[in-house]
Amino acid sequence: MISERIRPGNPVFVFIAILTPWNLLNTYIDVNGQQIIVSRYYQETKHRRRKRKDVFDISEVIAIGWPNELGISIQEAKVDGRYGTYAAQEIDFLLKSGEIIPFNAKPYTKKQCRRLLSLFSCEKKKRLSKALGL
Numbered sequence: 001m002i003s004e005r006i007r008p009g010n011p012v013f014v015f016i017a018i019l020t021p022w023n024l025l026n027t028y029i030d031v032n033g034q035q036i037i038v039s040r041y042y043q044e045t046k047h048r049r050r051k052r053k054d055v056f057d058i059s060e061v062i063a064i065g066w067p068n069e070l071g072i073s074i075q076e077a078k079v080d081g082r083y084g085t086y087a088a089q090e091i092d093f094l095l096k097s098g099e100i101i102p103f104n105a106k107p108y109t110k111k112q113c114r115r116l117l118s119l120f121s122c123e124k125k126k127r128l129s130k131a132l133g134l
Contacts, residue, residue, distance in 0.1 A: 005030050006116065008107035026051055027107055029116060034058050036119075038103055054101045056093065058119055063094040065125030070094055075102035091117075091128065 006029040008014060017024035023041055030037040039053045067074045067090055076088045088104040091113070095101065105113050114132050117124060 003032050006108070006112055009109040009112050010107050013107040029108075031116075031119065036116075038101065040104060040107075056095060056099075056101055060095045060097070061093050061120055061122050062096055063123045063125065064091065064117060064120060065094075065128045066090070067092055069125035069127055070100075072100060075100055076104065 008017070008024065008027050013027075014024065017027075027040045028037075030039070035055065035057055037053060037055050039051070041051050063070060070092055072092065072094075074088075074090060075092065076090055088102070089106045091103045091105050093101040093103065108116075110132055117132065
């Protein structure tokens with residue numbers, strides 16, 4: 001049984017999180033046996049951030065890919081701000097129930113994303129696999 005917590009490893013995210021330590025503390029992936037918990041903050045509007053915690057079983061996932069590969073729309077809104085536009089690097093998990101779990105890969109390294117996606121035996125779309133070297 002695998003049990004581990006993956007914290008963001010992207011140096012830029014970690015550096016910026018020094019100014020907002022609650023962001024770093026509440027951003028993680030918890031792998032607990034056959035269940036995964038993805039906890040993070042996301043930008044809801046220009047001035048509002050929300051905490052989101054998704055819990056799902058590994059066996060419930062039927063496909064993983066970028067939104068355009070899965071034929072769905074982007075789950076997180078792009079936010080325009082004073083210093084530019086922020087768009088999540090979104091990897092989506094499509095569940096048997098039809099629910100879509102978005103995962104922002106920006107705070108994590110490619111190695112961490114590969115480790116997470118290696119837990120799943122479901123279909124991984126071609127462009128995602130090529131980008132991460134799966």
